[in-house]
Amino acid sequence: MQRMAHRPLKALRMRAGAILVDNAFRGLSRLGQLHPRADPALHGISVVRDVPYRATGRKDHTLDVYAPEARGPAPLPVVLYVHGGGFRILSKDTHWLMGLAFARRGYVVFNINYRLAPTDPFPAAVEDVCAAYLWVVENAERYGGDADRLVLAGESAGANLVTTLALCATMRRPEPYARRVFDENVVPRAVLPACGMLQVSDPGRFARRKRLPTFVADRIEEVSHSYLRDAPEDLDLADPLVVLERDEPTDRPLPPFYTFVGTRDPILDDTRRLHAALTRRGVACEVRYFPGEVHAFHALMWRPAAVESWNGSFEFLERTVKP
Numbered sequence: 001m002q003r004m005a006h007r008p009l010k011a012l013r014m015r016a017g018a019i020l021v022d023n024a025f026r027g028l029s030r031l032g033q034l035h036p037r038a039d040p041a042l043h044g045i046s047v048v049r050d051v052p053y054r055a056t057g058r059k060d061h062t063l064d065v066y067a068p069e070a071r072g073p074a075p076l077p078v079v080l081y082v083h084g085g086g087f088r089i090l091s092k093d094t095h096w097l098m099g100l101a102f103a104r105r106g107y108v109v110f111n112i113n114y115r116l117a118p119t120d121p122f123p124a125a126v127e128d129v130c131a132a133y134l135w136v137v138e139n140a141e142r143y144g145g146d147a148d149r150l151v152l153a154g155e156s157a158g159a160n161l162v163t164t165l166a167l168c169a170t171m172r173r174p175e176p177y178a179r180r181v182f183d184e185n186v187v188p189r190a191v192l193p194a195c196g197m198l199q200v201s202d203p204g205r206f207a208r209r210k211r212l213p214t215f216v217a218d219r220i221e222e223v224s225h226s227y228l229r230d231a232p233e234d235l236d237l238a239d240p241l242v243v244l245e246r247d248e249p250t251d252r253p254l255p256p257f258y259t260f261v262g263t264r265d266p267i268l269d270d271t272r273r274l275h276a277a278l279t280r281r282g283v284a285c286e287v288r289y290f291p292g293e294v295h296a297f298h299a300l301m302w303r304p305a306a307v308e309s310w311n312g313s314f315e316f317l318e319r320t321v322k323p
Contacts, residue, residue, distance in 0.1 A: 038100075044069045045103045048143070053112065053135035054128070060120075063112040063132060064092050065143050066103035075146035077189070077321050080136050080165075081111045084156025084296065086223040087125055087200075088117045097301065102153070105314050106322070108145035110136045114161075118226040122200070123175070125227075126237045129161045130168060130177040137186050149321050150188045153313075155296055157223070159196025159259070163240040163274070166191045170250040171243075178237065188255050189321045192313055195261045195295055198241035198270040200224050206266055216266050241270055244277040256284035258316040260309045262293025288312050 040047050046069050054061035068076065079102045083095040092099070092111045099111040114128035140147040152162035166188060167173075168181040199205075203224035207217050228238060236243050257278055261271040271287060278285035290297065290305045298309040 038097075040066065040100055040103070043100065043104050045100060047099070053132045058115075060113050060115045061128065061131070062092075063110050063135075064096070064099060066099040066109040066111065067143055067145075068103055068106060068108075071106075071144055075141060075144055076106055076108050077149035077151065077317075078136065078140045078145040078147055079107045079109045079151045079153055080133060080162075080188075081109055082114070082129055082152070082154035082158035082161045082165075083111070084154065084158040085116075086197075086219065087122075087157045087160075087227040088223070097299070098153075098155075101301070101310060105317075107151070107317075108140065108143050110140075110145075118229050121229040122227050122231050122235075122238045123177075125157075125161060126164055126175075127177045129165055130181050133165055133169075133181055134184055137184055147186060148189075150186065151190045151192065151317060151321055152188045153192040153194075154196075155194040155298070156197060157227075159193030160198050160200065160238075160240060162191055163193045163196065163198055163244075164237050166254060167237070167240050167243055167250070170252040170254050171248075172251050173237070175237065182251075187252055190255050190317060191257045192316075193257065193259050193274070194298060194309075194313075195265055195267070196259070196270055196274070197223060197267050198274055199239040200227050201235050201239055201242075206269065209269060210266075212266055220266065241273055241277065244281065245273065254278070254281065254283045256286075256316075256320050258286045258313060258320075260288040260290060260298070260312060262290045262295065262297050262305075264292055265295040265297075267295065286312075286316060 046067055048065040050062045051065060052062050081098050083090050083092060092113050095111060099109045102109045112132045115124040137147045152165055154162040168178040169187050172182055173179055201224065203220045206212060206220055259271055259274065261268050275285050275287045290309060293305050298306045300306050
């Protein structure tokens with residue numbers, strides 16, 4: 001009876017915490033847009049907003065295109081950016097800064113929305129990012145992009161989804177949406193999964209490794225509970241890290257990976273595991289650990305560690321994608 005009495009309290013606590021986090025991120029994004037230098041036009045960047053990549057009429061199935069206005073006749077490399085937010089909050093609109101940052105460095109950026117849990121749990125988000133991938137490959141040239149130089153980037157839940165996309169592009173999977181990505185026969189040039197939650201199942205693994213504050217443990221449990229509600233038995237595409245840790249080979253070579261994470265990030269261990277798994281497979285993987293930094297610290301772009309993390313990403317892409 002005592003345990004049952006605690007359940008409504010825990011549910012209320014988790015709901016209140018989720019609202020707090022959601023509003024905090026949205027508030028920071030809106031505040032950033034008030035900065036005098038936030039206007040893309042001041043950086044020579046054009047933005048086409050709310051382009052549908054699936055013909056459903058849903059805002060979830062739209063993307064924004066960020067592109068340098070001054071460019072030569074040759075197409076530019078492409079970034080498909082997938083926002084984070086625990087699969088249940090945030091959007092391309094809260095992540096406008098990521099689109100602007102990549103575009104300023106000479107990329108055509110497709111910054112996407114996707115369906116969110118718990119209303120649309122797994123595999124809805126994977127289905128959507130697969131559809132966006134195919135749309136970008138087909139339409140990148142219309143916006144001055146070169147789909148043969150495609151980068152997948154995202155943070156947190158977005159890191160999970162771009163890692164899953166890389167698997168779909170390199171492994172034959174039974175899911176129709178994953179198979180369509182594989183059959184397109186376009187492998188990304190690079191994957192940038194920052195501070196990722198790369199296994200959604202077994203959320204308690206982080207607390208077993210290190211004691212976590214209740215607020216943080218609730219957020220991690222909430223991600224798993226909402227995203228995997230009524231999930232199918234096969235969780236490979238929710239847990240791409242587990243797939244990479246298996247001995248099962250890919251049908252095509254995986255592209256190089258670059259990732260970073262703060263040492264105070266509660267889900268730090270997934271990045272360590274990703275680096276170890278890719279290294280065992282012989283896949284190029286560069287990782288940077290930032291002492292004392294928290295989850296998604298790179299979004300605070302005025303801070304030195306954030307600047308350093310972005311510079312590391314751009315230097316990696318200069319070596320792997322732009323040549």
